[in-house]
Amino acid sequence: MPAATAQALLGRLLSPHDDQRTAALVWTVAEALDSLGVAICLFDESDNVCLWNRCFTRLFPEHAGHVAIGENYRGILQRFYQVRLSAEELPAIDRYIEEAVARHHTQRRPFDFEHHGVRLSVASLPIPGVGRIRIWQQLAAPPTQAMQPPAAVEGPLPIDGAALFDQLADGVMVSRADHRIVWVNLPFVEMYGLGARSAALGMRFEDAFRKAWQTVPTASRALFDRGLAILADQMRFAGAPFELPLPGMRWTRVIEQRSADGHCFFMHVDITMLKRQQQQLLEAERRARESEQVLQEKSALLEATLERMEQGVMMVNAEQVVEVCNRRARELLDLPQALMDSRPTLDALAQYQIAQGEFDSTPPDLIASRSTGRAFRQAYSYDRKRPNGRVIEVSSVPTESGGVLRTYTDVTERKRAEERIRHVARHDGLTSLVNREVFLECLSAALNDPVRRAEGFAVHFIDIDRFKPINDRCGHAIGDKVLALLAKRMRQVARDVDVVARMGGDEFAVLQYQVDQAEGAVGLANRLRDGVARPMEIETQRLTVGASVGIALYHAEDTQAELACGGARPQTADSLLRHADAAMYAAKAANGVRIFGVDGLDSHWAAMQP
CATH class of the missing domain: 3.30.70.270 (Reverse transcriptase/Diguanylate cyclase domain)
Structure with a gap:
């Protein structure tokens, strides 16, 4: 069974059903995939192991007798990298684990890698309400090709229109199954400082990377060493994008795709501007960490202030997710603690309030303006009469970040006083x-x-x-x-x-x-x-x-x-x-x-x- 078919099947089975029936079905599927040589491991939303099949421990024997229900994915990765990394790489195992966790959360397409001499393709699929499932399948080994000396591979690449790749802004590299370069475009030559296209032929990608850094002073080689470590790790996988540092504070994102005949196609995208922005953010973060204690104290003070305010406060981000809702807002609007702790969207919150009759006395035009998103573009204020008879003044102010700040004030007594004044006057x-x-x-x-x-x-x-x-x-x-x-x-x-x-x-x-x-x-x-x-x-x-x-x-x-x-x-x-x-x-x-x-x-x- 192809991995994609298994993913789709499990996605359907793990929709909300009776728990016992779902468990039985999932175990049945896991057993069926075992017979097809497909390994699976299911994780919940906290990255804890829910189930796995026997094929999983066959492909990854380091987990046999160790993997357990409830174990976090980081524990799985710890054993995985213990058997993969060299003695020189082991001190950086924590970084490898964090990068692997990031891939686990963001993976959108399958990629392949070699483990214990076996080439595997791995796919990952989020399952709403459950977590994420990873599926591995063994790939057939590509046909072996005789090694040829560098001189034998020089010459035009047998690809129609290859010269067109010279017009791209990004670098393109093609290698054989033995990782020897057989063709590069001119932007690649310029990106790695090779001087001429012919200089790359017969090299391994690691050689081209080393050549790019060979004239850089030793004092600036920390990034080079980091790049070598990234390259050594990522070249074990095929299809997983990774980033490499280049001299002159430049960065490139490398994306690999392999063909059936064993050729590897690499796209090298210049992401220098993006990395500079990231560096600026990291620098800002570093400066913030220097005052972390002060910020924590201020944050605690702000949180305490919000919780003790007599005015309700709700902050909604640009994605219309409620990020902050203080105690007074929950009290004034009768909002359950569990609902607000789940960080609901504004629409989900509105649906709950509609079911409670919250907007029965609210003018329809105000409800319509909220649904059209006008509340995120302009400030407004109105009085809402709640089902319990209290009157709440609702004020909404858009924020620079694209969200909105809402305040809720109980004006019942003020309204009654105003009504008394109006009554006396009339x-x-x-x-x-x-x-x-x-x-x-x-x-x-x-x-x-x-x-x-x-x-x-x-x-x-x-x-x-x-x-x-x-x-x-x-x-x-x-x-x-x-x-x-x-x-x-x-x-x-x-x-x-x-x-x-x-x-x-x-x-x-x-x-x-x-x-x-x-x-x-x-x-x-x-x-x-x-x-x-x-x-x-x-x-x-x-x-x-x-x-x-x-x-x-x-x-x-x-x-x-x-x-x-x-x-x-x-x-x-x-x-x-x-x-x-x-x-x-x-x-x-x-x-x-x-x-x-x-x-x-x-x-x-x-x-x-x-």
């Missing part, structure tokens, strides 16, 4: 009814609303009769309680949609919506009077008052008709209130209800014009 403190200014706002809004105008409405101006004697005889405390009770009764009589206001003193007003006939307004006025007139018992005193109600009606049809005849002016909130007030005085004289423009009240209109 409501009468004694009766809790809206005040005169708010009533006029509602009346103006009705005049400007085509629907309200079409439906018609009425303004009731109410004066309490016989209230002053109560105030004078019983005192203002009793009088205030009378007014509060009357306000409550009027609020109960009016509909929820209607507006009831205290205009000042013992005067009240009602804005009655949806009034298309005078009878509807008169009916409400009489109910208001009846409610006001019911006897009251306040602090053992039985009291009664009355009410006079003046009404101003608004009918869009009537107003348009009068305007067409030139007999009316556009009605305003103030004019409607004056009309109702005038009708109230007429009602007080008649001890009842009067409508402006009816019952002989037209004269009031004429008298009140500017």
Whole structure:
């Protein structure tokens, strides 16, 4: 079975299933691969061994009797390199192990190498939710080729268009199975300082590397020695890219590909600029390490500060992964510790919050802006009402790194205080009814609303009769309680949609919506009077008052008709209130209800014009 097929099969088998069934299937596959001469070793996400088959220990006898469930990959590599490295290379075994771990995590394509005289191809495959699997397969030995002296290999390479490779910016080298160079392009000659193409023919790559460094002073040979060690290790593998230092602080990345006939093709890519940038980063890291203790103390202080802040803080990187979420943010948003420790993406976090109803009261446009990524391009702030009733101020500021910093502040009490202030500013403190200014706002809004105008409405101006004697005889405390009770009764009589206001003193007003006939307004006025007139018992005193109600009606049809005849002016909130007030005085004289423009009240209109 080809290694790629085995990888795909194991990838399917290790999808989430019942644990016992999955284990049985995996062991079955491992046994099957044994019969095909394919070795496998499965690692979890922490690089610990999960399982291996017998072929693994046949190809790598150094692990027989030593490999164990739970052993880390570094332990496997320790035994592997103990039998591969020479006595001169063994002191650098830790570096070899770390480089091998890096290859294990980043390998994307198979490469081959020789071990115990056997040529092996190794592939590596990440398995989501499990870890990574490595698969080895023995390769057939390439046909042996007779060694030829360097002079015999000179001449044109039997590759069509080989001269085109001279136009590349990167170096190209071709060698035989015995690692002797048979062709190089001109950029390779220049990269390794060989002078001419013919100088490379018959060399081994190590010889070309040594020649490139031969004129470098001894004081600068540390990189040369390091390069030799890298070359000695990496030439054991085929297909695994590696990097080599060159004189003049230059670096090249070497990528090898082998053909079926034993030829090896090497691409040498100049990565000097990249390495210089890496060196700059390493230098910056070195300088940072010199102050590591100070930085650790500052980091600990910052972490302690974040955890003790009364403001929630969340930092999201450019990949939209939540990197920091302090204690207060978790508390304010009811986020599980385990979820935030997993460093979720912003989308995963949002899905969890949506399931908890977190955004039920959030405006849809804000949710849409978050999903389009606009939050990572511009700052914004809004108040979010949480399912538990608390109000959280959410502020988001993009960072220079492409991420975003979010802060969460509990503003529930501040919002309540603001609401109380707004309520006090717009409501009468004694009766809790809206005040005169708010009533006029509602009346103006009705005049400007085509629907309200079409439906018609009425303004009731109410004066309490016989209230002053109560105030004078019983005192203002009793009088205030009378007014509060009357306000409550009027609020109960009016509909929820209607507006009831205290205009000042013992005067009240009602804005009655949806009034298309005078009878509807008169009916409400009489109910208001009846409610006001019911006897009251306040602090053992039985009291009664009355009410006079003046009404101003608004009918869009009537107003348009009068305007067409030139007999009316556009009605305003103030004019409607004056009309109702005038009708109230007429009602007080008649001890009842009067409508402006009816019952002989037209004269009031004429008298009140500017």
